[in-house]
Amino acid sequence: MSNQALPRPRFNAPEPERDSRAALKIETRTTPLLLGKVSEGPDAVFGWAMRLCGLAVVVLLGLIVYELVIGSQLSWHAFGWKFFGHSDWNPVDDQYGALPFIYGTIVSSLLSLVIAVPLAVGVAVFITEMCPIALRGALSFTTELLAAIPSVVYGLWAIFVLVPLLRVYVQPFLATTLGWTGLFSGPPYGIGMLAAGVILAIMIIPIISSITREVLTVVPQHQREAVLALGATRWEMIRMGVLRNARAGIVGAIILGLGRALGETMAVTMVIGNRPDISKSLFAPGYTMASVLANEFSEATGDLYLSALIEIGLALFFVTIVVNALARLMVWSVTRGQPARSVA
Amino acid sequence: MSDTNNNSGAVVPAVHIPPFSLRRRVTDRMMTGVAVLTVVLVLAPLFAIFAYLIYKGIGSINIAFLTQTPKPVGEPGGGMANAIVGSMVILAIASVLGVPLGIGAGIFLSEYGRNRYGDMVRFVSDVLNGVPSIVIGIVAYGLVVMRQKHFSALAGGVALAIMMVPTIARTTEQMLLLVPQAIREAAYGLGVSRWRTTISITLRTAASGVITGVMLAFARVAGETAPLLFTAFGNQFWNWKSDQPTAALSLQIFTYAISPFDEWHRQAWAGALVLIILIVGAVAAVRLAVRHGTLAGA
Numbered sequence: 001m002s003n004q005a006l007p008r009p010r011f012n013a014p015e016p017e018r019d020s021r022a023a024l025k026i027e028t029r030t031t032p033l034l035l036g037k038v039s040e041g042p043d044a045v046f047g048w049a050m051r052l053c054g055l056a057v058v059v060l061l062g063l064i065v066y067e068l069v070i071g072s073q074l075s076w077h078a079f080g081w082k083f084f085g086h087s088d089w090n091p092v093d094d095q096y097g098a099l100p101f102i103y104g105t106i107v108s109s110l111l112s113l114v115i116a117v118p119l120a121v122g123v124a125v126f127i128t129e130m131c132p133i134a135l136r137g138a139l140s141f142t143t144e145l146l147a148a149i150p151s152v153v154y155g156l157w158a159i160f161v162l163v164p165l166l167r168v169y170v171q172p173f174l175a176t177t178l179g180w181t182g183l184f185s186g187p188p189y190g191i192g193m194l195a196a197g198v199i200l201a202i203m204i205i206p207i208i209s210s211i212t213r214e215v216l217t218v219v220p221q222h223q224r225e226a227v228l229a230l231g232a233t234r235w236e237m238i239r240m241g242v243l244r245n246a247r248a249g250i251v252g253a254i255i256l257g258l259g260r261a262l263g264e265t266m267a268v269t270m271v272i273g274n275r276p277d278i279s280k281s282l283f284a285p286g287y288t289m290a291s292v293l294a295n296e297f298s299e300a301t302g303d304l305y306l307s308a309l310i311e312i313g314l315a316l317f318f319v320t321i322v323v324n325a326l327a328r329l330m331v332w333s334v335t336r337g338q339p340a341r342s343v344a
Numbered sequence: 345m346s347d348t349n350n351n352s353g354a355v356v357p358a359v360h361i362p363p364f365s366l367r368r369r370v371t372d373r374m375m376t377g378v379a380v381l382t383v384v385l386v387l388a389p390l391f392a393i394f395a396y397l398i399y400k401g402i403g404s405i406n407i408a409f410l411t412q413t414p415k416p417v418g419e420p421g422g423g424m425a426n427a428i429v430g431s432m433v434i435l436a437i438a439s440v441l442g443v444p445l446g447i448g449a450g451i452f453l454s455e456y457g458r459n460r461y462g463d464m465v466r467f468v469s470d471v472l473n474g475v476p477s478i479v480i481g482i483v484a485y486g487l488v489v490m491r492q493k494h495f496s497a498l499a500g501g502v503a504l505a506i507m508m509v510p511t512i513a514r515t516t517e518q519m520l521l522l523v524p525q526a527i528r529e530a531a532y533g534l535g536v537s538r539w540r541t542t543i544s545i546t547l548r549t550a551a552s553g554v555i556t557g558v559m560l561a562f563a564r565v566a567g568e569t570a571p572l573l574f575t576a577f578g579n580q581f582w583n584w585k586s587d588q589p590t591a592a593l594s595l596q597i598f599t600y601a602i603s604p605f606d607e608w609h610r611q612a613w614a615g616a617l618v619l620i621i622l623i624v625g626a627v628a629a630v631r632l633a634v635r636h637g638t639l640a641g642a
Contacts, residue, residue, distance in 0.1 A: 047456060050456055053451070053452050054462070054465040056445055056509075060506055060509065061468050063487065064475065064506075067482065067486040068483070071486055122379050123383050126380065139383065142390065143387075146390050148564075150568070150623075152601070153567065156597060156612055159601055159602070160396075233364055233368050233372040234372055234376070235371055256474075262476070263474075263478065265478045265570035266570055266598060270598070290478045293478050297574045298495075310486075313478070316476055317475060317476070321475070324471060324474030
């Protein structure tokens with residue numbers, strides 16, 4: 001709604017604004033009011049102070065990169081690229097390979113996407129296309145509430161509710177029905193990759209669904225009307241008129257959810273089992289890049305150990321940045337491109 | 345649509361439109377059902393979490409929990425008073441550092457940043473927003489802990505402040521952009537200087553939105569645990585110095601949750617409930633203050 005009533009923030013300044021400022025400058029120059037000369041100083045100071053605040057944001061990112069790169073030098077010189085291809089993590093012998101953590105991060109995140117994406121898109125479609133208007137606000141507020149729960153509380157709930165549930169009901173069922181795939185074999189501890197995937201899914205559903213909703217609302221109304229006028233049922237209208245148009249934005253929302261899942265720490269650390277093994281079964285305990293940092297960073301003795309951990313942090317940082325940048329671009333291509341086209 | 349239904353009686357449709365085939369009707373109904381099912385599946389954990397939190401937490405919150413420090417393993421009783429205060433100290437430090445910087449950056453983006461340089465800052469804040477909190481923890485460790493040589497509340501505050509800045513900057517920018525250009529021009533027209541206009545007119549008009557953004561950022565970092573693990577570190581005792589390891593509610597919940605003791609599990613639930621109540625309480629208090637306090641006219 002607000003999209004149409006008010007201008008969305010854009011990259012390029014709207015023209016009238018510049019014009020008015022230019023006009024203003026001439027005006028203040030031609031008619032030096034009482035304040036004219038005096039305000040020159042404070043104005044400049046304030047302007048530069050605000051520019052400094054903007055600069056600080058860039059400096060912060062620079063600091064992050066600097067700290068991570070400097071901190072990981074030792075490990076980088078000792079292992080080079082082998083660090084990421086090696087699966088031996090042994091602080092006693094000072095041997096460090098990040099492969100099990102990379103594997104665990106990727107598998108748990110992908111698993112969470114498999115669970116979360118259909119649910120999140122379903123919720124978004126229901127709220128924007130099917131839901132009675134009276135229910136709409138309450139529903140979106142409730143799903144957003146999921147995002148406000150701290151990660152550690154999710155973890156707490158997962159340990160005492162989700163894990164027993166998985167152990168007693170879900171895992172035996174999966175083992176008997178899908179055990180032949182090899183993905184669901186081994187003893188059902190409850191704790192492990194599957195539990196991490198499920199709790200991650202619960203945590204990323206709000207972000208995927210709220211951005212998908214944003215994207216769906218931007219799809220022009222006449223697209224829906226056109227498809228309906230051709231004799232489509234409501235579902236056909238959603239599939240052909242809405243989802244197809246919002247495809248890029250939905251993919252962006254999913255990637256944004258992926259970015260969140262990759263970096264999520266506490267809840268995963270509490271249920272994934274924290275063992276640096278690579279195993280095909282989702283029942284087996286694993287380890288992620290974020291959780292090894294959480295568990296071992298404050299106890300890391302020895303410079304090389306600390307440096308290896310910081311290098312994991314650096315890798316995590318770069319992966320999430322690339323993933324996020326990609327996602328932002330895809331969401332923008334829909335939410336920014338669409339109104340511009342309808343104006344033209 | 346009304347033509348096909350033809351329930352008005354007056355209009356006779358020129359073309360006969362056949363009803364949807366059974367297959368299409370069934371698919372339509374089925375997909376509606378699936379959508380409703382997803383909503384139920386998504387809301388179920390939410391209700392389960394809140395129900396458990398209240399059910400397990402209420403029974404464990406008592407005066408001792410709110411006024412005492414943790415007891416050694418095996419002894420019943422004790423509480424998280426030091427962690428509650430520690431969390432407040434860390435969050436206060438984070439807010440003092442992060443809020444002004446974030447709002448300043450937001451003002452820059454909306455009032456001075458309608459150019460290439462602003463675009464860069466905008467992109468960088470979005471990138472910063474996506475950096476995992478644990479990585480921010482490493483940076484705060486390098487910036488503060490390594491220099492001070494010990495874990496501290498200050499380091500925890502710095503980590504959380506870094507997380508607050510980009511969120512506040514972007515929401516502030518969006519709120520300021522909603523203020524009509526004409527209001528700024530009216531102020532300029534009265535001879536008000538630009539900085540005064542920005543602070544007393546633009547920022548004030550958008551105040552409630554800006555504050556909502558600040559509180560969102562606050563709520564987001566208030567429950568953060570990962571960046572505190574190796575910055576504030578945690579403490580089982582009272583600590584009033586900002587350069588010493590400090591307990592935090594979220595850290596305490598984590599430690600207790602992964603411990604093997606029933607008594608500690610009970611306290612973890614109580615801590616989680618207190619944490620959520622504190623976050624919601626802080627947000628509500630600020631909202632109320634905004635509505636009835638000095639900024640009421642905004």
